[in-house]
Amino acid sequence: MTTTHQSPPLVRLAPAIGLLFLAPLDAEVLMGNFPITDVIGVVGFLVIGPLYGAGALFIREAVRRTGRGWPTMLAFALAYGMFEEAFITQTLWDENWVGVRILDYGYIPALGTALPWVLFMAGVHTIWxxxxxxxxxxxxxxxxxxxxxxKERGFRAVAVFFALYSVLAAVARAADIGLLAGPLQFAGAAVVVAALVVLGLRLRRAAPTTGGGAPAPWAVFAFALAAGAVFVLLYAIDPTGLSPWLAIPLPAWGSVLGYLTLFAAAGLLVRRWSHRSGWSDAHRLALAAGAMLTYAWHSFPWKPTMTVPISQTVDLTSNAIATAGAVVLLVIAARRVST
Known part of the structure; x- marks a missing residue:
């Protein structure tokens, strides 16, 4: 008689549990929004964390269970970002979010939002x-x-939890500040989110490899660092933004053009590389590592998005701890792909 050995539940679920924690840690703590060395920062992280964790896990499982790949993953990630910012946090419509005039730079009255902020949030959520x-x-x-x-039951549970938590978070936010946009704005946002989901469902896995070899992983890592730096610096020039430490007199349309050019160039280049022979897990990790370390260094000039004052010492200590944790995690991952 042959016996089938099954891994213990915690071992089997370890990747899923890891993603539940890493998604909010990367999105909020490593970015520098919620200092983990402050009680209020920890509370803020615990409140928003389940949204990121469940969202990331739901998207990942939906993509992998249907046999789709990274093009779909990115489309769903962008849909998630627009959904969160339009309906839950409502930052797309909040002209004075956490006491900062985030929409003054490039505000378009007809849309009720500012394109530089929309594009910044698109990149933040899709990538990070x-x-x-x-x-x-x-x-x-x-x-x-x-x-x-x-398993199927677990996937459904995550889907239900994400949906319910999203509704509760949206209701709590609306009760706190009211509805900031009109029906047409919400309807427009819903159409965008739905269109991105449909696009993701229609996208296929990467095409067969073409001629030429993929660049070395270290070159991909350097590219990710450079592209990430351009992205965060484009927001740092906003004189009325959350962290205008690089404020320069660049008109809003110039910022929008910069974002669109960066997205198009980076997307096309990575797509071309990923279709070449030799593209591997090491290259994908190199892209993720470059992006993660971008958040790590950028957290130091970035100001926490909290309505209560946070001392500089508390903020910098949290950033240093998060950066050290990110480096350790990336070293472990790098050793994983090298074995």
Whole structure:
């Protein structure tokens, strides 16, 4: 008689649990929004954390369970970002979020929002909130990196939890500040989110490899660092933004053009590289590592997005701890792909 050995539940679910924690840690703590060395910062993280964790896990499982790949992952990640910012936090419509005039730079009255902020949030959530944590945990998962981590019942539970938590968070936010946008704005946002989901469902896995070899992982890592730096610096020039430490007289349309050019150039280049022979888990990790370390260094000039004062010492200490943790995690992941 042959017996089938099954891994203990905690071992089997370890990647899923890891993603539940890494997504909010990367999105909020490593970015510098919620200092983990402050009680209020920890409370803020615990409140918003389940949204990121469940969202990232739901997206990852939905993509892997249907046999789709990273193009779909990115489309769903962007849909998540627009959903969160339009309906839950409502930062797309909040002209005075956490006491900062985040929409003054490039505000368009007809839309009720500012394109520089919309594009910044698109990049923040698509890359850092969702894609980076998924890429790193999938690397750590080894052979299970592209297989489902949850059974059908677990996947449904995550979907229900994400939906209910989103509704509760949106209701709580609306009760606190009211509805900041009109029906047409919410309807427009809903159409955008739905269109991105449909797009993701129609996208296929990467095409077969073409001629030429992929660049070395270190070159991909350097590219990710450079592209990440351009992205965060584009927001740092906003004189009325959350962290205008690089404020320069660049008109809002110039910022929008910069974001669009960066997204197009980076997307096309990575797509081209990923279709070449030799593209591997090491290259995907290199992209995620460059993005994660961008958040790490950028957290130091970034100001926490909290309505209560936070001392500079508390803020810098939290950033240093989060950066050290990110470096350790990336070293472990790098050793994983090198074995």
């Amino acid at each position: 909130s969702i894609s980076v944590p998924i890429a790193i945990i999938e690397t750590l998962a080894g052979p299970r990196g592209t297989t489902p981590w949850l």
